[in-house]
Each structure stands twice: as structure tokens, then as C-alpha cells.
Amino acid sequence: MATTTEVPGPAGLPLLGSMFDLKNDSLGTFLAAQREHGDVVRITAGPPGVRATVYGVFSAEGVQQVLATDSANFRKDNAFYQELRESFGNGLLTSQDDDYLRQRRLVQPLFTRRRVDSYAEAVAAEVRAVVGGWATAPDATVDVLDEMTRLALRAVSRILFGTDVDAAVEIVERAFPVMNDYVFRRGFSPLNIPREWPTPGNRRAAVAHEELYAVCDRIIAERRAAGTAEGGQDLLTLLAEAESAEDGSFDASELREQVLVFLLAGHETTATSLGFALHLLARHPEEQKRAHEEVDRVLSGRTPGAADLDALPYLTRVLKETMRLFPAAPAVGRRAVTATEIGGHTVPAGADVIVSSWVTHRHPAYWEDPDRFDPERFTPEAEASRPRYAWFPFGGGPRACIGQHFSMLESVIALAMILQEYALEAVDTEVPVTSAITLRATGPARVRLRARTA
Template identity: 85%
Template sequence: MATTDEIPGPAGLPLLGSMFDLRNDSLGTFLNAQRAHGDVVRIFAGPPGIRATVYAVFSAEGVQQVLATESANFRKDNAFYQELRESFGNGLLTSQDEDYLRQRRLVQPLFTRRRVDGYAEAVATEVARVTEAWRTAEDSTVDVIDEMTGFALRAVARILFGTDVEAAVEIVERAFPVMGDYVLRRGFSPLNIPRDWPTPGNRRALAAHEELYAVCDRIIAERRAAGTAEDGGQDLLSLLSEAESAEDGSFDASELREQVLVFLLAGHETTATSLGFALHLLALHPEQRKRAHEEVDRVLAGRVPGAADLDALPYLTQVLKEAMRLFPAAPAIGRRAVEATEIGGHTIPAGADVIVAPWVTHRHPAYWEDAERFDPERFTPEAEASRPRYAWFPFGGGPRACIGQHFSMLESVIALAMLLQEFEIEAIDTEVPVNAAITLQAAGSARCRVRSRTGGGAPSAGAGPADPA
């Protein structure tokens, strides 16, 4: 077995290692490291004395060790997750140990397939808002990434808050970018000043933090006082408020707020990325777009899709999975090793920061031929069965796999089906640069030209048959 000192990696600059490469293009740095040095790579960054060392694991088998079979040895103890906890609270995304297990047990019943399928109508309502806006778009041009970011935020806010959606969306749109940039900057800096020092950056982040917490606390207090959603329905906030068990008790007000913030953060940026890039990729590829249109027209025949239609739209699901392969919303996932662990013939030392990177593994030549090519056929059942389980992991994996996987796919398939039903889309921007923030971010525009296929109005959100309970 190779020793730690023998793990290969880029030399970088003599004093600073790969610091500038990681800062300027972390995803390209990881991809180049795999191509040059293999599936377990050591990367140095920063000057001596405050130098960081990251161990990156790129093989499907190695990813499975980190996220699944040896997940207890790879914890969310790194600086990035600590900054995330400080800003967004100790919800499902950031909690660990008994805190995490208790939260997961309380929340899990709210994310069963049956329960999630009940959110299809709320999703369709928000897609209908998008189709109406696109019909009147200036020059028939829209930026599909921006549009899907707005749609996904409104959809998850509607599902969380019901009719309180407007108040939440305005503040989240303003506060999240400020807090996200702050977390990212501090999470990957070798030295940070205390959060309570009155610097301009700290003050901006604190103001955004307080505004976001205040709106969540207000809606939660009003909902608990009223006992249910304003429309008498069961939005997710009402269900979270009522979640209780003899073993785990229930969420207090601060815990409830932390779960809400995590769902807002994780529930809109990830879906927006997958859906926005799926639209852009279809806009670039007429043959695949034609096949998607044909499936939607054949299955739906002009009606609004519901949860019961997901299994009848397999090609749309393949399109979304291929978009998530090429543009994974979580392009790199960090952990910290508790004990020394052998991966791929190398020893990852105790206490090491470890990265697994969907961005790289999803392009690994051992699993993906001509990996940069858009090809939804990679996700037929037969093709999926032929690959290792962790050759594709946009939702993470193991005991910490994303609890919202089914919701994300439900929302994305319904939205994609409704938009393709209504519009023909053609790409104006042929390439969309990206960078890694808390989630994958478009660093340029993704403009498409949209043209109505129907010449009339879109079906209303209530036009389709009711989903089975």
C-alpha cells in the first residue's frame, strides 16, 4: 500500500501550490488533476504555515467508500460546513450524529413518494406563471438559467409556505446571494477575522442573515398561531410544525427555522441548475429536442402533467439525468477523514480534507465514452445497470443522500414537460461558463429564443386529471 507521501498531484507554484488554480477554476483543476495523476490525488494550496492539503477521490469505487460504505469515517467537519452552519443553521444539510438522525426521522415521513406527489399541482401553478411570462418576453428571448432559478425558488417557497410565498421570495432573492458569497469566501480562506468584527463584509452578511431569519420566524409564528396554512391546506411548514414522535419529540421554533432555511437553499438552487441546463442542452440539440417534444405530445396530449405521468415520460427523465451528469448542482462534495483510510491503494491520513467531485467522476473515461457529448441514451435502464453505482451521484449517496431526490425529479419533469408542451426553444448562447459556489453557478448567460408551439394559451394547472392519493 502506498504511503501518504506517494499520493500524486499537481506541483503548482513553488510557494503557493495550486492556490490560484483552485481559486480561479477549481473544477478545471480537479479535472486536470484526475487526467494527469489518477483517481486519488493530493493538492496543496497556500503558503507554508497556513497551507491547506486536499485529497481528491475520483473513482466510483472511491466515492462509494467516502459517501456510503465508510461514511462514518468521513464527516462534515470541515471549515466550509462550519461556515454553512453559522449562516444557515444546523438543519439536515449540516447537522451530524444524533442531531442529524433525529431530524431525519422527523422529516422523512414528509418526503415519502406519496406525500411528495401531492406537491405536483403547486409545481404546475408556478410553471404556468413562467409560460405566461415567456409568451410576452421581449424579442422572444429568455435566459433559461435565470428563469429556472426564479421558478424553482417560487415553487419550493409555495410548497413550504403556501400562500405566504410572496413575502419569502423577495427576501430570499436578496439575502441568499449575500450569504452564499460570504460562506464561500470564509469557508475556503486559510484565515478569517471574527464574524462579529464590524467590517463592511460582516455587516452586509449580518443584515442579510437577520432579514432572512426574521421573515422565517414571522411566518412560522403566524402559522403556529393560526394552526394551519391560510388556505386551510397542508403546506410543508404546517407538516414540519406538526412533525412529532415519542422518541424524537418535535421541532422547536429555532429548529423549524433551520429546516426551512435548508429546504429553501438546497431545494431551489439544485433543481434550478438541473432544469436550466436541461433546457439549454435541448435548445442546442434539435434531434434530442424533437424526441422530447414527441414524447410530451404523445403522453400528455395537451393536458397538464401530474405525478402519475412521471413513469410515462422516460425520455424527459433521461434528458434531466444527462443534464445532471454534465452540470451537477453539487459539483464537489467535501468531507473530513476521522481515521486513516485506504482508497485506491493510497492512504488518506486521519484528519485530512477529502473531496469527491461529481464534476470529474461524471466525466471519467472509465464510465463515460465521449464524456462531453450530450446523450440522454446514457440513462436507459440497460445503460444505467451496466455502470458502477457511484459513476453518477448528483444527489450524493449513502446515509446522507439528498432527502429531496424524488421531489427534485418530480418538479423537474413536470416543469420540463409543460415548457416543451408550450414552446420551441433554440439556443442563442452556445456555451455557458460555470463556476463552483455553494452550488454550481452559471458565470454567463444562457439565452434562448422561445416560440409558442400552440398559438394559444397553456393548459391551466387544474386541467389535468387528479393525481392518485
């Protein structure tokens, strides 16, 4: 294919480009740009002088190039990642180069399949606690996105901190949404005022930032004072003990930053997948019936464990299809180091590049009737027929999410336990969403519960 430097894209408004479109509906803007202009698009936003330009890359082959094949050329050097670093530190999510490689080597042994599988019992205990409260839900109705956010946060907090769950959960529930909105708004604004200026938004963010750091510092200090015998084998203890001759160990600041990454990123992805999976099943009775039948046949009423994951393939397909339709990280940014050819177009050096699972997961070249919920898209045969990066909810390449097996373990266990207890009927038939750091619902996802057992 011949290369051209002219990258197509929406014209937008004469002076402001696509600024309002991106602000009001960034995911819809990316999707429309792909449909109208192809798999590599150029989108401008903002007035002259502070205008931002972003290049969207939407084909599976282009995504693979950005995240994997040419990943060294596409770095986390853009304004969004700088805002993330200032808010959450230079942990595994935001670090680069030698810092990242050192952190990854220290953390990797904590995320082996055997280690992650050992957390299944703790996950089941938190599912039991959250679902147990549904028996008294008013009108037998719950918002499954809210409930799964609470569940996922409690589960990752227990695995991180052991018994110190409630202290972390209360603060994260209050502070994280504030930081989520603040980082996203600043990361994609063409012009920001200094964080130090005492505006209402800056003050709210500063308070939330201090609360998140303080709870992590307090729990870390208490755990170190108590010693390993008290701490047990929770993830915080293992992080504090992580050490190698080549990489040393984490100092206090690094330890806090890793804890924040796992606490925040670790609950958002799983909560999104679980909440939308429940809502989709509530809207699709035939698929829900198949899921109930598999759970009943495989588990016969017992609590699922890590060894049951392979025996629950339909539940896994339900979750994968959910992550196709509602990926927790719907758009991921990078910055090009050098000019690069992608899909017959030249992306210039220094360009901000977006790959969007929201768009690629709906690409008609890979997905027939892409808006339809169909777990059969994820049979082994169907998966083998598609390009590797037609589906990438956990990213890919050397920066792929280190916690993806934990997310799947927690999601399958939770979904199975909920379906053992309840049949679901959707109250809200559609759930509007928007994109911040992660995918967020802008309306309720209520489900009516019917107990399956006396």
C-alpha cells in the same frame, strides 16, 4: 493493490501551491488533477504556516467508500461545513450524529413518494405562472437559468409556506447569492477574519443573514397564530406538527433551520437541472425533437401530474444527462477521522477530502466522449452497466438528499409543460460556470422561444 502513503498531485507554485488555480477555477483544477495524477490526488494551497491540503477522490469506487461504505469515517467536520452552520444553522444539511438521526426520522415521513406526489398540482400552477409571462418577453428571448431559479424558488416556497410565496421569494432572491458567495469564500480560505469585524463583506452577509432568518421567523409565527386550519397541509405545517415519542418535536430554532435548508437547497438543485436541461435541448435540435414527440404523445395537451413521470422516460433521461454534465453540487467535502486506504493510497487521519461529481461524471472509464450531451446514457441497460457511484448528483449513502424525488417530480413536470408550449433555440452556445456552495453560471443562458400553439 499495494498501498502507498505517497499520494500524487499537482506541484503548483513553490510557495503558494495550487491556491490561485483553486481560486480561479476549482472544478477545472480537480478535473486536471484527475487526468494527470489519477483517482486519488493531493492538492496543497496557500503559503507556509496556513497551507491547506485537500485529498481529491474521483473514482466511482472511491466516492462510494467516502459517501457510503465508510461514511462514518468521513464527517462534515471541515471548515466549509462550519461556515454553513454559522450561516444557516444546524439543520438536516449540516447536523451530525444523534442530531442528524433525530431530524431525519422526524422529517422522513414528509418526503414519502405519496406525500411528494401530492405537490404536483402546486408545481404545475407555478410553472404556468412563470411560463405565462414569456409571451411578452423582449425579442422572444429569456435567460432560462434566471427563469428556472425564479420558478423553483416560487414552487418550493409555495409548498413550504402555502400562500406566503411572494414575501419569501423577494428576500431569498436578494439574500441567498450574498450568503452563497460569503460561505464559499470563507469555507475555502486558509485564514479568515472574525465575522464580527465591520468589514463591507461581513456587513453585507450579516444583513442577508438577518433577512433570511427574519422572513422564516415571521412566516412561522404567523402560521402558528393562524392555526392548522389556516395553514393547511403545506410543508411548514407538517414540520411544525412532526412529533414522535422517541424524538419529540422541533423547537422554534430547529423549525427555522429546517425551513431554511428546504428553502435554499430545495430550489438551487432543481433550478440548475431545469435551466441547463432547457439550454442543452435548445442547442441540440434532434434531442429536443424527441422530447417534443414524447410530451405530445403522452400528454396530448393536458397538464402533467405525478402519475405521468414513468410515462416520460426520455424527459427523465434528458434531466439525468443534464445532472451529469451540470451537477448542482459539483464538489462535496468531508474530513477523515482515521487513516483510510482508498484506491491503493492512504488518506491520513484528519485530512480534508473532496469528492467531485463534476469530475467523476466526466471520468473516461465510465463515460465515452464525456463532454457530449447524450440522454441515451441513461437507458436502464446503460445505467445497469456502470458502477453505482459513477453518477451521484444527489450525493449518496446515509446522507443522500432527502428531496431527490421532489426535485425529479418538479423537473419533469416543468420540462414537459414548457415543451408543450415552446420550441427552443440557443442564443448563447456556451455557459461558463463556477463553483460556490452550488454550481453557478457566470454568464447568461439565453434561449429564443417559438410558440408551438396558437
